[in-house]
Amino acid sequence: MNIGIVGLGLIGGSIAKTIRKNTTHRIFGSDIQQSVVLKAKVMEAIDDELTQENIGACDLIILALYPDATIDFLRTHADAIKPGATVVDCCGIKKSVCDMAFPLAREKGFVFIGGHPMAGIERSGFAYSNNALFCNASMILVPDPLLNITVMDEVKKIFLAIGFAQVKISTPAEHDRIIAYTSQLAHIVSSTYIKSDTALSHPGFSAGSFKDMTRVATLHEGMWTELFIHNQKYLVAEIDSFIQRLQQYRDAIAAGDADTLRQLLKDGRERKDLVNSLELVPKV
Amino acid sequence: MNIGIVGLGLIGGSIAKTIRKNTTHRIFGSDIQQSVVLKAKVMEAIDDELTQENIGACDLIILALYPDATIDFLRTHADAIKPGATVVDCCGIKKSVCDMAFPLAREKGFVFIGGHPMAGIERSGFAYSNNALFCNASMILVPDPLLNITVMDEVKKIFLAIGFAQVKISTPAEHDRIIAYTSQLAHIVSSTYIKSDTALSHPGFSAGSFKDMTRVATLHEGMWTELFIHNQKYLVAEIDSFIQRLQQYRDAIAAGDADTLRQLLKDGRERKDLVNSLELVPKV
Structure with a gap:
């Protein structure tokens, strides 16, 4: 061929x-x-x-x-x-x-x-x-x-x-909806993450989680700008719901509410275990 | 000894x-x-x-x-x-x-x-x-x-x-301030990330960025609850500034403002390059 x-x-x-x-x-x-x-x-x-x-x-x-x-x-x-x-x-x-x-x-x-x-x-x-x-x-x-x-x-x-x-x-709609979350949001979060001024003080104070979280901040801004703008609807919805969820952790910490915080973290751990169990079995 | x-x-x-x-x-x-x-x-x-x-x-x-x-x-x-x-x-x-x-x-x-x-x-x-x-x-x-x-x-x-x-x-204050960002925020973001319902549809639609972003969601909620509550002040400040930065990307995408979005991503890429260049040289 x-x-x-x-x-x-x-x-x-x-x-x-x-x-x-x-x-x-x-x-x-x-x-x-x-x-x-x-x-x-x-x-x-x-x-x-x-x-x-x-x-x-x-x-x-x-x-x-x-x-x-x-x-x-x-x-x-x-x-x-x-x-x-x-x-x-x-x-x-x-x-x-x-x-x-x-x-x-x-x-x-x-x-x-x-x-x-x-x-x-x-x-x-x-x-x-x-x-x-x-x-x-x-x-x-x-x-x-x-x-x-x-x-x-x-x-x-x-x-x-x-x-x-x-x-x-x-389908086009299914693809764009899921990719907004699995890939696009991850790149935006990584780019957002690296911009704290505290990042400049990281040497000696960081390990794997910081490295993983900031890896894809080294993205190609031209390509990703096109992708994000083309997928506006799904991406904005994912960012909004991400911020809403993050605010729950923030409020629990600010209130010193250990019980709520522990439950939020537990829910996240259990969700991660569930997601891991869903890995697609390759079909040939 | x-x-x-x-x-x-x-x-x-x-x-x-x-x-x-x-x-x-x-x-x-x-x-x-x-x-x-x-x-x-x-x-x-x-x-x-x-x-x-x-x-x-x-x-x-x-x-x-x-x-x-x-x-x-x-x-x-x-x-x-x-x-x-x-x-x-x-x-x-x-x-x-x-x-x-x-x-x-x-x-x-x-x-x-x-x-x-x-x-x-x-x-x-x-x-x-x-x-x-x-x-x-x-x-x-x-x-x-x-x-x-x-x-x-x-x-x-x-x-x-x-x-x-x-x-x-x-010092205690320097440590707690930097760790709030390099480690604690990363764990909270990861736990927040995994909770979108879209995560359940990820098989076949995800790659490295999703894996890296959600890795530490498998945290021990008992330990991290204690750590977060003990570091309330610095951690809440980091979450607040993270949400503020993320909102900028969100608003640029919602407005279809490609120029602003491209600049936000470029700033992130340049900051990541700078951070990478700061790696501590081991001193013995």
Whole structure:
């Protein structure tokens, strides 16, 4: 199969390297930085550059771009995509991308499936990409409700073969609602956390919990700003309910109310145990 | 040297095992659970039980108890401690312990130094203790301002020899102010985070940031309730300023104000880079 990858950053680069490791597919790649394309070719992460000429030969096109750029790319290149080919994006929000891409794909005769690889690190760029990023990761796929189930099953198998541990099928709304909490809120909390002036006095006074809490504060503000703005409704709701819950701990401490505080902490511990017990069993 | 350890939980047990690995000191230990003392003895983490009879033979006594139990122990056992011996506690708050222990130690003729080993995991008890817990950890020591500097230097050397990577000297107020942020707030945020109902839908939709953010929600509510209540003033101030900062992100997202949001995230990233650059260089 010919696979085109648009955007060779952390995610696109890691997808290329993972496909290379696990399959014999032919890989074409493009990036706004020409130096990254050359580097990817020299390092054999891709076979050749993805161009306006060979994009029509690709059976699967993976878009590893920011949300706005993903939408732009689809608008600009829809006519060059082979009828029957499958296009999957990698954006951290799905509704705004799918709302535009589903009808466009139907009109042009290709298949669009929203995607979100559930892996990442607090750094960006091809330099950080690697062929183990998706080892234990879930690939979320968000199909057009009108999509033929056989096609969907084939795409699912392709992503498992590429190297994802599991494929999770979802809808744009479900995806955006859950991701607002599991990923987006975590990045906002981390960014908020690091900004106390007390952080400057941490050396010698900190251990694992501080490190874990502040790890993803090293985020790429351009990408995350787009993701947060695209997911305004669910994200604001999660922040509001987070602040409401945090205020309960604050009030119990301020009142010296040990019984209420102990109960709040106990409820959190029990909820964490429950959440841990829910880990998804990989399904192949 | 004879070292007595009171409380053989995660911290006391790990201290015993670390002393055993790195030194030839004789180790006595006690615990409210007699079965733990026997287990520690069988596993050679301690040489013998610490009793009312041999506590007077200890040159160093380490109290690995909760705050209230630490204060109780000192009140009850002060007369049995050898004059000139050093007592170090391990509580996560220092002012309430030191306020009681400094004058008591002066009166009874022993040395009391507040202590806080900066290491831990989200589990408690001797079963989780190990001789590597303090490998890269700082031991915070909070001496009585009247303490002879030579004695302080000796105690510092003992803790480095035991196996801590560094010793940080502090005051009760400085310790409690910084710990409210680096450790206590992190545990409260983690406990708050896990309680969104969305957490129950996380399987397949979560990655590293969710895992890191919620790790320490598995805390021991009894211990942390004591620590939080003892550190009310600093902790409430940190929670309030955290909520205030988080509200800025929330308002920018709700207003669809990408410029402000991007700046907030950029400030966080730059602050995180600065904080990372401040890592304490171990001093021996």
